[in-house]
Amino acid sequence: xFRSTNHSIFNLKARPYNLxxxxxxxxxxxxxxxxxxxxxxxxxRDTYLVIAAPxxxxxxxxxxxxxxxLYLVSDHLMLxxxxxxxxxxxxxxxxxxxxxFSIYKPxxxxxxxxxxxxxGSESQRPGFNISNLYIPVVLILLLAQLFFSINLTMGSxxxxxxxxxxxxxxxxxxxxx
Numbered sequence: 001x002f003r004s005t006n007h008s009i010f011n012l013k014a015r016p017y018n019l020x021x022x023x024x025x026x027x028x029x030x031x032x033x034x035x036x037x038x039x040x041x042x043x044x045r046d047t048y049l050v051i052a053a054p055x056x057x058x059x060x061x062x063x064x065x066x067x068x069x070l071y072l073v074s075d076h077l078m079l080x081x082x083x084x085x086x087x088x089x090x091x092x093x094x095x096x097x098x099x100x101f102s103i104y105k106p107x108x109x110x111x112x113x114x115x116x117x118x119x120g121s122e123s124q125r126p127g128f129n130i131s132n133l134y135i136p137v138v139l140i141l142l143l144a145q146l147f148f149s150i151n152l153t154m155g156s157x158x159x160x161x162x163x164x165x166x167x168x169x170x171x172x173x174x175x176x177x
Contacts (some may be wrong), residue, residue: 016081016088017071023092024064027099031057040102056102067091067148079155083147090144094137101103101133 012018031054040056042049071084078084 008166015075016085017068017075020064021068023095024068025063025065027057028061029165031055031061058168060099064091064095070148074152076157077155079151079158083151087144087151089146090140090147094141094144097137098134098141103159167175 038053040049040051040053042116071078
């Protein structure tokens with residue numbers, strides 16, 4: 001039915017960015033399922049923000065579909081498939097971690113769930129605090145986006161400095177004499 005060619009839209013080896021589109025569609029569809037009623041609660045100084053789980057799913061879906069559309073437009077400018085794989089896998093793993101642990105919090109004993117239950121001795125609480133992993137995961141996510149920028153910039157420079165010869169072959173312009 002489907003041929004296994006490099007030009008097939010389903011060939012993830014040739015087009016790894018389709019993983020972003022698939023993940024974006026799945027996350028978007030998951031946001032409409034009525035199976036989760038969890039919320040993300042954020043305390044910012046005096047402000048208490050509550051975000052519903054379907055809204056977080058939709059935000060992640062929009063981000064993934066945006067990255068997928070960037071790859072669709074700029075695929076011919078990419079320098080390396082390896083950098084694309086690093087970007088895509090890093091982005092997906094970080095977003096899965098952020099989504100899973102922001103919505104489905106593991107049950108940690110002695111964690112106060114009300115504003116007035118917080119005390120000054122939170123840092124002395126025994127056990128592992130999952131919120132300590134958010135900063136490294138966000139840094140890895142930003143590093144993955146840096147891979148995308150480097151890949152696109154260096155690929156654009158490579159395409160810009162290639163010239164066509166009279167017989168239709170491409171040759172590189174020597175930048176250093």
